[in-house]
Amino acid sequence: MSLDLFQPEPSLDRLPLEGADVQLIPNFLSSGEVEYILQELIEKTHWRAEELVVWGKRYPQPRLVAWYGDSGRTYTYSGIAMQPLPWTHRLLELRSRVEEACAESFNSVLLNYYRNERDSIGMHSDDEPELGPRPTIASLSLGEQRVFTFKPRRNQTLRPVHLPLPSGSLLLMKGETQQNWKHGIAKTTRPMGPRINLTFRQIGLTLGQSSKDLRPLISNVSPQARSMHNESSSDTLLKIWRQKEIPIILRRANPQPLLAKIPFAQNNFEWLRDDQRNKPEWNSQYKAWQIPQAWFERTIRLCLRRYSKCYVIQLHREQQVCAPACWNAQGADCECSCMGENHGTGHPGGRWYEIDETLAVSWGVQKYACRLFRSISSA
Numbered sequence: 001m002s003l004d005l006f007q008p009e010p011s012l013d014r015l016p017l018e019g020a021d022v023q024l025i026p027n028f029l030s031s032g033e034v035e036y037i038l039q040e041l042i043e044k045t046h047w048r049a050e051e052l053v054v055w056g057k058r059y060p061q062p063r064l065v066a067w068y069g070d071s072g073r074t075y076t077y078s079g080i081a082m083q084p085l086p087w088t089h090r091l092l093e094l095r096s097r098v099e100e101a102c103a104e105s106f107n108s109v110l111l112n113y114y115r116n117e118r119d120s121i122g123m124h125s126d127d128e129p130e131l132g133p134r135p136t137i138a139s140l141s142l143g144e145q146r147v148f149t150f151k152p153r154r155n156q157t158l159r160p161v162h163l164p165l166p167s168g169s170l171l172l173m174k175g176e177t178q179q180n181w182k183h184g185i186a187k188t189t190r191p192m193g194p195r196i197n198l199t200f201r202q203i204g205l206t207l208g209q210s211s212k213d214l215r216p217l218i219s220n221v222s223p224q225a226r227s228m229h230n231e232s233s234s235d236t237l238l239k240i241w242r243q244k245e246i247p248i249i250l251r252r253a254n255p256q257p258l259l260a261k262i263p264f265a266q267n268n269f270e271w272l273r274d275d276q277r278n279k280p281e282w283n284s285q286y287k288a289w290q291i292p293q294a295w296f297e298r299t300i301r302l303c304l305r306r307y308s309k310c311y312v313i314q315l316h317r318e319q320q321v322c323a324p325a326c327w328n329a330q331g332a333d334c335e336c337s338c339m340g341e342n343h344g345t346g347h348p349g350g351r352w353y354e355i356d357e358t359l360a361v362s363w364g365v366q367k368y369a370c371r372l373f374r375s376i377s378s379a
């Protein structure tokens with residue numbers, strides 16, 4: 001094994017990424033160090049082959065993973081609350097070197113093992129609430145060089161940035177990076193050797209039991225398996241989902257159908273259909289009716305007429321500035337930052353509903369708003 005005695009000084013290159021703070025230290029580890037650490041990590045890490053469950057269907061995750069860290073930092077992985085494995089000597093050594101380089105401290109590390117060119121990680125942001133609003137993530141790469149792609153989350157005028165991550169490099173993502181950009185590593189057709197990536201993170205307080213049964217319902221088909229969520233608001237959401245008095249309309253990302261959970265009545269099928277050409281379909285897994293997206297406004301009005309109250313759960317774009325399109329809206333659809341508070345207020349004749357309660361909940365990379373609608377006129 002050869003040691004590089006004359007490594008160049010690590011350099012800190014800041015990437016020109018708008019609304020982000022990303023730095024790359026190309027030679028954080030020497031090639032000699034990488035050689036034995038990579039082999040040791042491949043052999044000694046307790047790798048897990050995870051599965052993603054999306055709508056009841058299982059998909060193997062295209063890489064192996066492992067989670068190490070301080071005890072008591074529960075981590076929710078594909079709906080399973082997981083305890084980290086205790087730090088090994090090697091991981092502690094790497095952690096202290098990384099901490100020194102970026103003047104931050106970390107209490108956990110996620111390892112990803114990309115076995116070959118077919119392994120990948122889908123586009124995602126590491127924006128789980130437990131990481132805090134402006135997390136620093138230090139990402140150490142060993143082995144085959146793979147291309148790390150950044151794509152803007154909202155500002156579509158910005159172009160994707162492709163950054164090759166050399167073996168031994170340390171990538172630091174700080175500040176607003178996770179709020180404004182997604183990242184991922186695509187599969188390639190060119191054969192690739194093994195690569196291990198370690199992301200050091202500072203995880204907030206223990207989450208406790210996760211709300212497993214609701215999770216697959218509103219997580220979108222993101223290959224990003226790791227998802228942590230805000231437990232108190234997700235528990236409230238779970239209670240809302242389980243109650244049987246007030247109907248719930250859940251609008252997920254397009255093109256998935258709406259889910260309508262309606263208190264039991266013999267004629268629900270006919271009532272929901274209301275002479276439409278399409279038919280509601282019963283989803284026995286979620287005990288809810290699947291109905292077309294286009295029925296959103298009509299179904300809310302139907303529910304308010306019959307039950308006078310109705311929960312509406314839909315995507316919430318926290319960063320989307322509330323604008324005239326929202327104030328002058330006539331319908332119930334509102335994804336913007338006001339969570340429906342200003343919605344339709346500028347429209348003469350007023351709204352046909354009031355909002356009684358609002359709840360924002362993070363679920364994986366998505367944010368949802370749950371609003372309780374109450375009818376105020378003959379809807």
Ligand SMILES: O=C(O)CCC(=O)C(=O)O
Nearest residue numbers: 110112121126139197199
């Ligand atoms: O493998 C990498 O470089 C990225 C891993 C990553 O984004 C993650 O674990 O969140």
Ligand SMILES: [Fe+2]
Nearest residue numbers: 124125126183
């Ligand atoms: Fe990530």
